[in-house]
Amino acid sequence: MKNRFTWDFLMTRYPAFFPLILLAISIIVNWILQPNMFDRETLNSNMRVFLPLVLVAVGQAVVLIGGGIDISVGGIVSIVNTILATRVGLDGSTELMWRYVLVSILVGLLAGAINGFFIAHLRLQPIITTYATSFLYGGLALFILPNPGGGIPASIAEIYRTTTPLKLPLSFFIIAIILLVWKYISSTRYGKYLFAVGGKADAAYETAVPVTSVQFSIYVISGLMAALAGIAITMLSGSGNAEIGSAITLNSITAVIIGGNSFSGGIGGVTGPVMGAITLSIIQNIISFAHINTWWETLVKATIIVIALAAPGIINLLRRSGP
């Protein structure tokens, strides 16, 4: 008889279980330190800052499930930001804005397709390829907008910053839609292919799974999510800066790993990484509200992240050395 309540079983069947615990802990700690955390305004202002990372993490999660990695997401975020900031401008019309939102999405898809082509069709290493294209995209962003500036009309930025349907932050609805779409996708045949390719590409090929197309698609999805994140971050700041996406790449990978996905591919989901991204953002808040000395901040933050990352491994270790 096999016990279905074991740690291993939980981790494989419910990959979001551990990130859920982490998220719950971080929310409770933040709440204790910041009692007004759940005020509508505070909640909204927090969530609108978290959302770009959440979006990139979702794309990154899909890539990691599919057995790859995408280091170029920050570059794509920057390109989208600079396109919007230069083409729409501080006094652009709403119609112009939406047109370039569409262009941004196409740019994201194209950038992802370039990554996908190199990796899936030319069989190049994902980490090297996207590292190289990250400079390509980042360089392009600098070319479009060498000096920080430009922007989008404040009125449009306000849509993102202050819309709270049903008195809940807009981000909640966006995240809910993403989770629903993921729930659907993961139960389609494509979803199964995704896990199969990430789990063991050779075996998937022998089983007649279209491995190349699936590998290609994950980078396109990642490009799309990075573009959406770029749009969100532009509406958050209202301005253009070619360096805006540089920090988001590593954070997205950290969020995905905290969220229970693995570099080896084939396991995890999107729900965990969404929670991982929020947890990562909340950790910054906790540090801020815990009145930690400035000089200790980076150290404390890194320590918390390392503990969060190592926790599943530590638990495994304890279990093994136990009876």
Add this chain to the structure above:
Amino acid sequence: MAKSLSARNIIKRYGGVEALSDGNLDVHTGEVVALVGANGSGKSTMSKVINGVVVLDGGQLFLDDKPVQLSSPQSAKKLGIATVFQELSLIPQMTVAENIWLTREPMTAYGTVNRKEIDKKTNELLSLFQGTYKTDIHPHDPVASLPADEKQIIEILKAISVDPWLIILDEATASLDSRQVTRLFDLVKHWKEAGKAIVFVSHRMEEIFRIADNYSVLRNGKTVGSGKMSDINEKDLVKLMIEKESVFSFSRTGSKKPDKADKPMCLEVDGLHTTTLKGISFRVREGELVGIGGLRGQGQRDLLLSLYGAKPHSGKIKINGKESKFNHPRQAMKKGLALVPGDRAREGLLYIRSILENLLLPSWKKYGFPLKIAKAKHDAGKIAESLNLKMAGLNEPVSSLSGGNAQKVVIGKWLMRQPSLLLLNDPTKGVDVGTKAEFYSLLTNLCNEGKTILFYSSDDEELIGLCDRVLVLHDGIIRTELSGETLTKENLIAASLGISNGGAL
């Protein structure tokens, strides 16, 4: 409706090596064809050809006497050909149901996988092996959590779930227990009656005779015989598998193997157990060259790694009369052991670094601090010379060497340490004939110098030609020890296949 698949004059090369030079196979509905052959005879390649996994370099496949191209697993699957792979084609992270129905999931109207349907169909398939499972298997269990035999069953179920007319069972019984094999054979009989055809690839003679109707023997990539099982016996079948005129031209210096019975014991092993070894005991005297034979994957690698302290094990090991328990290769190295790994690319060499650095890697300490680089270079040069290493210079990267010369570097780096006991793990795999010959004389010289060698090889010829004695491993135990008169190819193959306990066939 009777169908048939034929393969004619199949050629398949991997790099420069010809895995198949003239492969032939005929299979018809309602029959089981056993595809047999020794190690490296091309059986697995043949099954990959039929399944479309590899692209042909020559020859033609015929379906119902009409030529067909199988360019991918998809096209084979469309023609109703399914394979149970030896190297499992399951995705460990996915569930039993997901694995079985991958690419053929029952769908709902909304484009999602129909969970109820997939569970139902999975349970139906699982029930075929009902009563032989060791665990309480469930469609939602991740495959990674299953034991090896159940993984193999899932692999079988996956193959038959497409309802193919031709099923290739490539070593499918290797990890099954007897109850499960019996159940599989019942199913095979049933499939035969239902008009399916089966290609059965196995090393187990007993099973071949139990289930197969026809046989087809591969030797060195050539089909050398085929016919009805009822017309042949075990002995003749094994003879077909063995080369008649051996290409092995090396004979040990002095042709007569010197007697070493008076030498002291170098290695004594008693009751060695690991996950794959089930109690191994043997003795090796100083200066002996002892071979380890048998089919691939019978525990040979584990045996060498355990002796070297690289694998957890239990049992008693005495080196030079002193009991030794190594938990780490470093301890073994200190006691004068050296392991030459088989997979030189992965375990033996740093390809981009220079030959000198590779040679010195295990012995840097000897050249102390500060580094006596001149002495190190001198020693490395001497070793390279004695190995007859063909190179542009010691500072060239190892990647500039041919496979055979690269393998010499692997051995050379251990010889730098002056080991007393050398463990060799299939060192001549993928090495050209000329280098092999040099290699054999090197081993002989080493033995004559008083070094002891434990030599695993998948090449039966070199075991027979080179070794004083050969221990044949089968299923984690020493099936037979062959030496002197009994050390013949027939006996070695027979023992490898587990047919007889050695001696005459």
Add this chain to the structure above:
Amino acid sequence: MSKKTQKVLLWIFSVLIITSMLAACGGTPTQAPATEAPVATEAPVETEAPVATEAPVQTEESTSKEPFTIGISNPFISSEYRTQMIAELIEVNKEYMDKGLTTELIIESADTDVAGQIQQLQNLMAKNVDAILVNPGDVQGLNATLQEAVAKGIIVISVDQELNVPGVYNVGIDQKAWAMESAKWLAEKLGGKGNIVQIEGFPGHPANVARMEGVAEVFAQYPDIKVLATDTGKWDEATGQQVMSNFLAAYPNLDGYWTQDGMAIGALQAVMAANPAKWPQGVGEGRCQFLKLWQEALTMNPDFDSIAVANHPGVSPTGLRIAVNMLMGKQVDKSKLGGVNGLSFVIPLAAVITSKNLDEGLAMCEGKPDAYLLDDIMTDEEVQQYFK
């Protein structure tokens, strides 16, 4: 115990966590008082009290109640300038704390991007600060957030970097004038004639843009000064040294070079290392390490000359003084202000060190670390000039 029961328990546990989160998110007391009560008992009842005492009641009242809480937002920590700035802010604030005018500073300081600094500002607002001193990492990206703060009645002062946001005050030196000062010195030193190179900071960074504009304006007045090349030293000493070495190799007859901040140390080190037949005259910076290096360079080549105009972090503590005075209800004399939005306190340049007063400068460095920037913090009395 069956697996099923265990599974059910697991689900109940998960659902509990989620519902408690959602209930908390739902926030408004009218919506679900019944569910909120049990959730609330989980933790905060005891903890809420101490937190409340920490951030005193003054938030409810107008801004004239003491003591005031002032928040600092700084998105970049890996520089001596920022280190000195934070240390000085804490020191000056202590002065006011002793008088009971302010509480401990709330400092949000970490290496972060625009989104991160927005979060810093939001956290400061959530902590109910009365004034925010922000050293912005982006000239546009914080606008909306800063306006939210202004709308809440928080006094927002941008230090070191001028922002064009209605209601946001700026305190800082005139970056352009700062750069023009040293550029003018270089042009005159060379007699209005010669070949020079420029090493700039991050291209596109607002301060760098303003400075390079000023430099270009100055050199435009001297048609015989030719700028042979411009490259970025990324405000980094090592990169500056590398770039200068390349320049020296490419242009052996260089007459002068213009650079700024920490890169000046690297540039001078490159000159000293190359020791060319003809030393170019070069612009320095107001850091003690540079002054010492300058002194050393003079022993190698007595003809070398330089100028050090301090870009002093003291503007931030000066900004803190302005904030406290404003919180105390003093009216700003807007006629004294300038800048893009008419809300900029332009602080005069601090020490300018030339060969004439190098000894004075070195004396100021007595007992200070090498990285110390020559500084000047306005006293409370001096700040009064900006108020009515």
